[in-house]
Amino acid sequence: MTGLSICGARYTRHNPERAGDIPTPGWDLAQGSEKLAGMTEEMVALYDADGHPSGQAPRSVMxxxxxxxxxxxxxxxxxxGQVYVHRRTDTKDVYPGHHDFAAxxxxxxxxxxxxxxxRELAEELGINGVELHPVGEADYRDERLDMHAWLYHVVWDGPVVHQASxxxxxxxxxxxxxxxxxxDPQVPVMPDAVAVWEAFDWPSLVRP
Known part of the structure; x- marks a missing residue:
């Protein structure tokens, strides 16, 4: 299935445009070591269907x-009570140029x-030293993304400094x-952020 599932809750929002589960193959470090020889690539954390760590893989393979x-x-x-919205650069490796309201x-x-x-909050928006309030966990899947996400909310009145890349x-x-x-169908918006905005009623979190 595709779409959003809130962990520990009954609410599930699925995308009918794509059916069928996508298998999650492992990545053999030995098999891929030759391809990565001489390269330095970010290794990312992989998670299983239950939200538990299941290994790691190069970002490009993921x-x-x-x-x-x-x-x-x-x-x-x-x-x-305002929300910080940004537009992703056109060089992002997934959903380039889309608007997002989640760092x-x-x-x-x-x-x-x-x-x-x-780390992400500091890198993307230059926000440091602020308390992060846990909101919940959710699983999201579509034809480009498959992830287990931890969600947070912060209140910030200071300057915002963008990471140019x-x-x-x-x-x-x-x-x-x-x-x-x-x-607005003319405005590209990150689909995972939209799903979370609706499912967790994020507007209620920002009311002063």
Missing amino acids: RRENLRHGATGILVSNSA GGVMAAGEEPLESAR EVAWGGWMDPDQVQAMID
């Missing part, structure tokens, strides 16, 4: 085979979820503006 991996998503809001990303091999969320644009938006963006 993307090519759509392997199930660990990820984080952080909703950033300010004290006025975060792929967990590196050996990383803990909270550690990964703090990750973020092309960003700004604060009211929740109704975010919803209008989601509802």
Whole structure:
């Protein structure tokens, strides 16, 4: 099945455009070592169907085979109840140029979820030293993504500094503006973020 499943809850939202489970093959480090000779590539954390660590793989292999991996998503809001929205660069390896209202990303091999969320928040938006509030966990799958995600919320009124390789644009938006963006078929928006926005009722989290 494809779509979003909230861990520990009954709510499930699936994408009817794609049916059938995708197998999660392992990656043989010995078999792939020759291809990686002389290269340095990010190793990412793989997770099984129950949300448990199941190994690691190079990022390129994870993307090519759509392997199930660990990820984080952080909703950033300010004290006025606005949400920080950014547009992904056109060089991203998945969903380039899409708008997103969740910072975060792929967990590196050996990383803990909270550690990964703090790293991604600092790298992407330059946000440091802020308390991350856990929101929950969710599984998301489509034709490009297959992940177990840990979700967080932060309130931030300080400056935002973009990572040039990750973020092309960003700004604060009211929740109704975010919803209008989601509802506009002309605006490309990250589908996993949309699923989480609806399932976890993220607008309620940012109300001052």
